Amino acid sequence: xxxxxxxxxxxxxxxxxxxxxxxxxxxxxxxxxxxxxxxxxxxxxxxxxxxxxxxxxxxxxxxxxxxxxxxxxxxxxxxxxxxxxxxxxxxxxxxxxxxxxxxxxxxxxxxxxxxxxxxxxxxxxxxxxxxxxxxxxxxxxxxxxxxxxxxxxxxxxxxxxxxxxxxxxxxxxxxxxxxxxxxxxxxxxxxxxxxxxxxxxxxxxxxxxxxxxxxxxxxxxxxxxxxxxxxxxxxxxxxxxxxxxxxxxxxxxxxxxxxxxxxxxxxxxxxxxxxxxxxxxxxxxxxxxxxxxxx
Amino acid sequence: xxxxxxxxxxxxxxxxxxxxxxxxxxxxxxxxxxxxxxxxxxxxxxxxxxxxxxxxxxxxxxxxxxxxxxxxxxxxxxxxxxxxxxxxxxxxxxxxxxxxxxxxxxxxxxxxxxxxxxxxxxxxxxxxxxxxxxxxxxxxx
Numbered sequence: 001x002x003x004x005x006x007x008x009x010x011x012x013x014x015x016x017x018x019x020x021x022x023x024x025x026x027x028x029x030x031x032x033x034x035x036x037x038x039x040x041x042x043x044x045x046x047x048x049x050x051x052x053x054x055x056x057x058x059x060x061x062x063x064x065x066x067x068x069x070x071x072x073x074x075x076x077x078x079x080x081x082x083x084x085x086x087x088x089x090x091x092x093x094x095x096x097x098x099x100x101x102x103x104x105x106x107x108x109x110x111x112x113x114x115x116x117x118x119x120x121x122x123x124x125x126x127x128x129x130x131x132x133x134x135x136x137x138x139x140x141x142x143x144x145x146x147x148x149x150x151x152x153x154x155x156x157x158x159x160x161x162x163x164x165x166x167x168x169x170x171x172x173x174x175x176x177x178x179x180x181x182x183x184x185x186x187x188x189x190x191x192x193x194x195x196x197x198x199x200x201x202x203x204x205x206x207x208x209x210x211x212x213x214x215x216x217x218x219x220x221x222x223x224x225x226x227x228x229x230x231x232x233x234x235x236x237x238x239x240x241x242x243x244x245x246x247x248x249x250x251x252x253x254x255x256x257x258x259x260x261x262x263x264x265x266x267x268x269x270x271x272x273x274x275x276x277x278x279x280x281x282x283x284x285x286x287x288x289x290x291x292x293x294x295x
Numbered sequence: 296x297x298x299x300x301x302x303x304x305x306x307x308x309x310x311x312x313x314x315x316x317x318x319x320x321x322x323x324x325x326x327x328x329x330x331x332x333x334x335x336x337x338x339x340x341x342x343x344x345x346x347x348x349x350x351x352x353x354x355x356x357x358x359x360x361x362x363x364x365x366x367x368x369x370x371x372x373x374x375x376x377x378x379x380x381x382x383x384x385x386x387x388x389x390x391x392x393x394x395x396x397x398x399x400x401x402x403x404x405x406x407x408x409x410x411x412x413x414x415x416x417x418x419x420x421x422x423x424x425x426x427x428x429x430x431x432x433x434x435x436x
Contacts, residue, residue, distance in 0.1 A: 050325075
């Protein structure tokens with residue numbers, strides 16, 4: 001009943017003002033939009049996440065409130081006295097590329113013994129990686145996409161020093177971003193990567209967590225066919241990009257324990273992908289908006 | 296701690312183990328959780344369960360060990376698991392219906408981590424998997 005109520009009010013805020021999503025102006029070319037904390041598009045009317053409560057394994061969809069924020073009251077009511085884990089993060093782009101983690105032990109935790117997982121001074125909800133390993137993913141969503149043009153903006157919390165975007169938004173298997181080999185075809189990918197994209201290391205390392213940037217951050221990534229750009233905290237680095245392979249699978253937590261792509265203690269807030277180059281100006285604006293929201 | 300346990304039928308085993316917590320008969324058709332552990336394919340194409348040794352689940356009152364037992368029966372038949380293993384597991388499930396258990400603690404020794412107390416154990420740590428070249432080394436160049 002609560003979810004239905006939330007949805008019926010979802011076109012307007014509680015003050016009667018039409019809801020404006022933070023991505024409404026950037027909807028063209030979207031390839032997937034995932035947030036565990038908020039509705040990002042006014043066109044989206046569905047649930048934000050599907051969760052499993054630990055007490056008995058029952059699952060439920062959790063929507064958003066009149067302000068477009070995750071309906072925390074509904075979530076906590078559902079999870080009861082125990083914990084709750086994210087089964088699915090729904091794709092708000094309308095493409096239906098929902099990311100799901102079907103194995104119980106690898107699901108991201110959103111309620112820990114009655115307490116909502118939050119990050120930042122704004123206390124935003126997030127998915128906490130208890131064990132690392134393979135997190136929510138959607139297979140073959142991009143199978144037909146042979147384009148090497150891609151943009152992504154993500155907000156996350158890093159548990160340790162690792163490269164950023166490939167860890168949180170790896171698009172495997174034959175993806176240029178699966179540089180590390182954390183997927184099942186690890187050596188193949190890694191060798192393949194080393195042959196084609198060795199310079200990415202030079203570009204990723206400056207963003208290790210041991211800098212003053214802090215653990216919680218928003219970043220954007222752009223690949224335009226000949227160049228990659230990674231921007232974190234307003235600082236950019238670029239690298240040559242020359243792959244003949246397309247992006248074909250979205251992984252939001254990264255496959256494989258011990259991999260740089262996923263570690264226990266990581267937190268996921270928001271990931272957005274475009275199958276176009278949205279340009280540095282738009283990417284920077286979206287990154288800044290996310291950074292302010294999750295501050 | 297996470298360790299890796301080999302199982303040719305890893306996916307089926309992981310799904311069977313989840314049945315102990317959430318039998319198919321009580322699930323919603325929209326439920327997305329179908330298995331207990333993740334499954335990794337090693338570089339040699341062998342399949343391994345990614346076992347969280349601390350993971351606990353509540354045994355559902357209607358849980359059945361039948362599928363797990365069917366998957367383990369060949370191990371008993373060829374002597375890799377001692378006679379009486381399935382009966383012991385069945386008794387354990389019966390004794391814990393409605394209660395929480397740490398799943399790894401119920402594992403037969405064969406599937407637990409190999410160490411001095413369990414030299415024939417098939418379980419491997421992540422580091423051992425790398426040393427045995429079953430998983431790629433994550434160290435960046």
